[in-house]
Amino acid sequence: MEAMREIELKGHIIDSFLLPKVFDKVMDMNGEFEILEFEIGKHKTDTSYARLMIKGRDQEHLDDIIGELHRLGAYLPEAEDAIVEEAPKDRVVPKGFYSTTNHTTYVKVDGEWRRVKDQKMDALIVIKDNEAVCTTLGHIKKGDRVVVGNKGIRVVPPERPRGHTIFDFMGSQVSSERPSQALIREIAEEIYEAKESGGKIVVVGGPAIVHTGGQQALAxxxxxxYVDALLSGNALAVHDIEYNLYGTSLGMDLKTGELAPEGHKHHIYAISEITRAGSIREAVEKGILTGGIMYECIKNGVPYVLAGSIRDDGPLPDVITDTMKAQDLMREQVKDADIVLMLATMLHSIATGNCLASHVRTICVDINPATVTKLMDRGTAQAIGIVTDVGTFLPWLAEELDALEKARKQEAPTLKAKGKKHKRKTAR
Incomplete structure (x- = not known):
């Protein structure tokens, strides 16, 4: 028996391609739709509204379609409270639980819409003390009130930027072209403005930063x-420290490109020396570590999370080998991030992407286009990708930021002088 239900869409649903995405999803799932009402914004800043009737071959089929449309940003017109059920035991969810997207989400609780805190994908919504919080499966406790179904939930996808930014360049989100000076400058401007406005910039990095010669630029x-937190693994820290202590990375002299005598031992020596000191911080304080990425993090109070892996040597004493603990610390660092710069690491980029809300500006730089593609396929659709050598990208970015700093310093006296002149004219 055919089943039908109305949905609503509101916002910049045309230029953000939300409306055609809804049409495509309904047809892909062998459903039908009918446009009941459609109001198009007359100006660029105006929002649009659409009300559609969605049809499925039966109630189960319709519910599947509605569930997918809900994740795109459609919502049911009725204003019912969200349905909650208690978790039967730790790390066990009620059947029919609502699985979150990384888009801004609201839940109706006791007749009021509440924004879900700590938004991230593939989590659950737990209602506690009249607040709605994104909670991962590993943190679900027996008795937690978990949202089930799609009622009383609204998902708000990010809108397309009103003005030109790096986040809509070329229309697509992966550029395999060699990065142009204009492109790097746009990224530098985004980072510079974020810093000037007090925003948070997080860097996610892999060991290729050191191998390709980008270490000094990142430092x-x-x-x-320009960096407020660093997320990585054992390898980046080890090779950064190895380069500072021995001038090599994985035993190779980065200046000559040749293997150093006994160089294959250097990364083990590096781990041993830091362990002997007690930690990276203690190695800096004792004068053992005198430069590089990790040194600058310690000296400038930049927090870092080094998440362990099954393939790690050592690892360094600062590496967190408890995966769940590392995840929690990573989420803590990115929950208020404005820009995340992912540099040459598929593993940590995807892991970090899973922790990000969709409004976070995300730039992924990797020589392998599959890294960027996988990142977006796994839900981090807000990321733009630049396929290039990170050893080329980082020094160029540092140069552009230097140029911006110099330009702004030169502008400052001019603006100040103009201000004084204006005051004198006003006084007259």
Missing amino acids: ELIRKG
């Missing part, structure tokens, strides 16, 4: 305050 960005 400079940290020293100048």
Whole structure:
């Protein structure tokens, strides 16, 4: 027996392609739709509204379609409270639980819409003390009130930027072209403006940063305050420390490109020396570690999370080998991030992407286009990708930021002088 239900869409549903995505999803799932009402915004800043009737071959089929449309940003016109059920035991969810997207989400509780806190994908919504919080499966406790179904939930996807930004360049989200100076400058401007406005910039990095010669540029960005948190693994820290202690990365002299005598031992020596000191911080304080990425993090108070892996040597004493603990610390660092810069690491980029809300501006730089594609396929659709060598990208980015700083310093006296001149004219 055919089943039908109305849905509503509101916002910039045309230029953000939300409306055609809804049409495509309904047809892909062998459903039908009918447009009941459609109001198009007359100006660029105006929102649009659409009310549709969705049809399925039976109630189960309709519910499947509605569930998918809900994740795109459609919502049911009725204003019912969300339905909750208690978790039967720790890390066990009620059947029919609502699985979150990384888009901003609201839940209706006791007749009031409440924004869900700590938004991230593939989590659950727990209602506690009249608040709605995104909670991962590993943190579900027996008796937690978990939202089930789609009633009383509204998902708000990010709107397409009103003005031109790096986040809509070329229309697609992966550029395999060599990065142009204009493109790098746009990224530098986004980072510079975020820093000036007090925003948070998080870097996610892999060991290729050191292998390709980008270490000094990243260390400079940290020293100048362009990095507020670093997320990585054992390898980046080890090779960064190895380079500072021995001038090599995985035993290769980065200046000559040749293997150093006994160089294959250097990364083990590096781990041993930090362990002997007690930690990376203690190695810096004792004068053992005198430069590099990790040194600048310690010297400039930049927090870092080094998440362990099954393939790690050592690992360093600072590496967190408890995966769940590492996840929690990563989520803590990115929950208020404005920009996340992912550099040459598929594993940590995807892991971090899973923790991000969709409004976080995300830039992924990797020589392998599959890294960017996988990141977006797994839900981090807000990311733009640049397929290039990170050893080329980072020094170029540092240069553009230096140029911006110099330009702004030159502008400041001019603006100040103009202000004084204006005051004198006003006084007259």
